[in-house]
Amino acid sequence: MSCTDRIGIVAAVSGFLAQHRMWIVDAKHHADPDTGRFFMRQEVLADSSPFGLEELRRQFESIRQKFEMSCTIIDSDELKRVVILVSRQAHCLDDLLYRLRSGEMPFDLRAVISNHDDSRAFVEWHKVPFHQVPTDGTNKDAAFREIDRILQQCEPDVIVLARYMRILPPWLCEKYPGKIINIHHSFLPSFVGSRPYHQAHDRGVKYVGATCHFVTQELDQGPIIEQDAFRTNHADTIDELVRMGRDVEKAVLARGLRYCLENRVLLNGRKTVVFD
């Protein structure tokens, strides 16, 4: 939940939980002095709740209204629906599929969409629908409308651009605000746009990184969810940056997606609050 900061928010929420004997597993809050907003995440043991989900929402409504909270109450057992978009480079896709398959990161993978067919066999081996939608032809717009059609069928909670390498048209970004996350292979705001490893190599930086961020209409300008970087030096070629970068991209995207799946990310203007 988030709302305008004032005295008594934590008291009201924790008082409500205590009154109904609900056991808090994890609680985090953050007050942003710049925007005057207050953010909170409470994780409660479902077994300790006297209410089902709907009743809980009803019971909490008066507090929500009093503080004019923007508030989401969800059951963490309900799997989030996810669609992954991927291009030729499949390291992030492979990484997420393993985390899914092994039970480390449970979600409901509705589909994988790609402009190439390379990953079909591997994705289908996981019994996940695979859609090839080429975007290189003359009719790009038709391609993105086809992608939108698939997305609509999947009703995704999160759309993951796992090194998708195509820029989504503005109308598509607008349609899923706060739902599309991307992994960009640079330490944003450094090296926006294409070929960031080449840009980094040209500039001679001593660390190279990756950034998981929400997609907005402005390229690579959306709120940052997670980042990481690795050491490099004059001896590393672009090929070596690409190779080392893959490992950081995988790790950063996996963390970013996990934060989203576990409702740990709250938007705060063009920034995020991440209760990791």
Next chain:
Amino acid sequence: MSCTDRIGIVAAVSGFLAQHRMWIVDAKHHADPDTGRFFMRQEVLADSSPFGLEELRRQFESIRQKFEMSCTIIDSDELKRVVILVSRQAHCLDDLLYRLRSGEMPFDLRAVISNHDDSRAFVEWHKVPFHQVPTDGTNKDAAFREIDRILQQCEPDVIVLARYMRILPPWLCEKYPGKIINIHHSFLPSFVGSRPYHQAHDRGVKYVGATCHFVTQELDQGPIIEQDAFRTNHADTIDELVRMGRDVEKAVLARGLRYCLENRVLLNGRKTVVFD
């Protein structure tokens, strides 16, 4: 504060603060499932409190008793009294003196004690009392009794072994439980005891670190407050490990001391809870 975990602790405390219109600047809690203990730190704007410190303690007493809390309520404007013990290597001492002098880390440095005289001029330039107490002679016990005498005069809240290189006798450790912190130049529990950089070099590890921990009677076994490490490889000599290590030691000790000065460290058996 810390107490046995149960429902209603946060509700009671935040309810108390809200009722008296006190503004929470920072709040952190942690429930340890292993020990069943609950830990909490609340930072409240003094101006927003209707009570002085003594009255606040009185008002809070009923909640404290109800939950059988071990609880400390302090005024962060009151400087903590600190004594630093140092040997020949003065990099940690220099680092802490700069943080003190520049106002970054305010504390009341009552004295610096050393078995050597090298740092006298520098310490006295800061108008801080310097005591040389040699410990190499025949009468070690007398030396530590002299150190204890100085400590008693200083009434320290925190005693910092800033690369002191002498092992305190058990009776002295016992006298200041939870008040003595040490910087050990290894990534504990690796390389306990003397010459840890030599041990690390011999073993061929690829990272070398430093550990800030509470001093107990068992050498290098006290609760860990903070750690960090740096990359090394086959080409680094012991001298280079020592040089690189100094920078990590300084940083780790400064963070550890700051956590103590700001009451961010709570003991949890042989472990710590650090609300950083």
Next chain:
Amino acid sequence: MSCTDRIGIVAAVSGFLAQHRMWIVDAKHHADPDTGRFFMRQEVLADSSPFGLEELRRQFESIRQKFEMSCTIIDSDELKRVVILVSRQAHCLDDLLYRLRSGEMPFDLRAVISNHDDSRAFVEWHKVPFHQVPTDGTNKDAAFREIDRILQQCEPDVIVLARYMRILPPWLCEKYPGKIINIHHSFLPSFVGSRPYHQAHDRGVKYVGATCHFVTQELDQGPIIEQDAFRTNHADTIDELVRMGRDVEKAVLARGLRYCLENRVLLNGRKTVVFD
């Protein structure tokens, strides 16, 4: 190559390469002042060599003898033969299979051996032979003899224990000296033996790590090839350490194996020289 350090080694080798107009792609050396040994790795463009591999070895022989070098001259195009041993946890296996499949890390994977059958389908999808050899029964010795039989057929250059969780008998370790690498899920020498994440959690360390090392008869005491660590704090449960640890294990093992495949690791007593 490695040999006793003396004047003229680099001159002799680089003189030989220059005389035959061979183009050096990468050159690294290291002189160990403790042991008086000198280590060198030269990567030469095959096309620039006037000799085939056998002739090159013959031509170089007089220099090798003069300096009593222990020396290996290989063709980096020839794939190394690898066997992977794995238990239930398959994250390292999955990671290595992706690197193999995508062409990032080329090697000749002769077989995967496991005490469980879980990974069979995934391994066989890659057209790699999978052998289940249970080790929990009464006849452990027979199991390891069966493993040895498979290994002998595979003639591996590198045997990878990718979270194998079984201790190899000494006679098997001895049979493949410098060829077996293991990923241990702690920051060695901390937390040797079983359940290192539990040990780390108990000790309250602030970083947790993973170590790739050569397997010798002494458990977790072999020469360290690569390590890494991640930040943790009081709030992380053992399950979270295990989850975060997997990512570091994968990365550390992949780097360690790559160093071996590219002949970047030289043994120096109980330590390694890694020309990364």
Next chain:
Amino acid sequence: MSCTDRIGIVAAVSGFLAQHRMWIVDAKHHADPDTGRFFMRQEVLADSSPFGLEELRRQFESIRQKFEMSCTIIDSDELKRVVILVSRQAHCLDDLLYRLRSGEMPFDLRAVISNHDDSRAFVEWHKVPFHQVPTDGTNKDAAFREIDRILQQCEPDVIVLARYMRILPPWLCEKYPGKIINIHHSFLPSFVGSRPYHQAHDRGVKYVGATCHFVTQELDQGPIIEQDAFRTNHADTIDELVRMGRDVEKAVLARGLRYCLENRVLLNGRKTVVFD
């Protein structure tokens, strides 16, 4: 040294050293495939050289000419002359003075120049000349001419902008090419210009860093020598970024300066080769 890459450079240089029985302590080289340049650094034990410095230069001249090397041969015992420019924030200055005073990083500190007088007492306690040159008045140009006059007297090998906070005029930058190093408090190329911690906070990045680079006429665009970064999150205020940043700035500048003092930095267009 650096020169156009071709076969035989290492052979010629190491052959020369071997012929005269000179003992190589450390040797590093790098061939840049983009520019076709070859870079090398050889550290030789002075006692093993049959020549003094002048004679060594003469003897080496024919090799230097043959390969058209840009080459510097120096005696590492000869201290480099350094001038430090500083503004109000003195953490980097304090850090460098400790390294100087303790013998960790020997150099000949000819002067400290500042636009403020705050650091005078501390600098003069070290018996180092301190010059206050205010730059805020109407005649900025006169101020920088005064600074240039002091620099000329000092004949510096390295000029260190240790959080100087003033932009040097182009004519002054041009006068000391490859000799002025700066510490910028951001992870360049992110957040060029003023108040980078504010910019980083506004953008919501998850790591914040510092960069040591050569000063050229273009602000914050010079070749990067060294960088590092630290983790941050939504809860860190700008004041906390500033505090944590100081520690990274100190460390990065100290490493960058050490590389310069030990002749480990070679310029390669707008990038550096750092033989660390």
